Amino acid sequence: MKNVGESDQPIPLPNVSSSVLKKVLEYCEHHRGEPLPAPDADTSQDDTRKRTTDISEWDQKFITVDQEMLFEIILAANYLDIKSLLDVGCKTVANMIKGKTPEEIRKLFNIVNDFTPEEEVRLLALPHSYHQLILSFWHHQAQIKKENEWAEDR
Structure with missing residues (x-):
């Protein structure tokens, strides 16, 4: 996203509701000044397994929201290109389904078989x-x- 500076001009965010934007801003404020995550260099199975579970304590508390909000945060992070927030959201979903049977996953997400x-x-x-x-x-x-x-x- 381009730096928009201190402009008073509104920035259109048609795919992000105000409640979701508030959560996204909370996340960004907390992580302000942190280095951007490096692109994944190693995609070995052990590394992938670790990446799905390594969520900081603050991020775990932050992302403890209802499913609708979780998925809206993921969509907003994707739309706004906030990779670290997108990773936290996707890791959370991965952790939710880890070890579950297809039927348990269907029930969790209300998916009709x-x-x-x-x-x-x-x-x-x-x-x-x-x-x-x-x-x-x-x-x-x-x-x-x-x-x-x-x-x-x-």
Whole structure:
């Protein structure tokens, strides 16, 4: 985001509600002066596992909000390009689903299982790499749907 200085001109933020913006500003104020996170150089499995759980105590307390607010903070952090806040939000979601079965995850996020029993059996028989690909695609589609619904509500 470009430095806008001390201008009295409003900055349009069509995808961010005032309550979410207040939380984002609280986060930014707390982390002001901290160095920007370095791009991830190592993506080994152990490193990835560590990155999903290493949330500071302050950030854990900050991000302890209801699901709707959590996802709106994630969307706002993405829209405003605040990588560290986006990471905290995504790590929080990752920690929420870690160790849960697909059914528990569906219940947690109120996701309707639209697979037929036959489709589920067929999916579970696929190698792990296919599961990752399918989950990646599903997540991408769900994110686009959520962003579109969120933008329509504003």
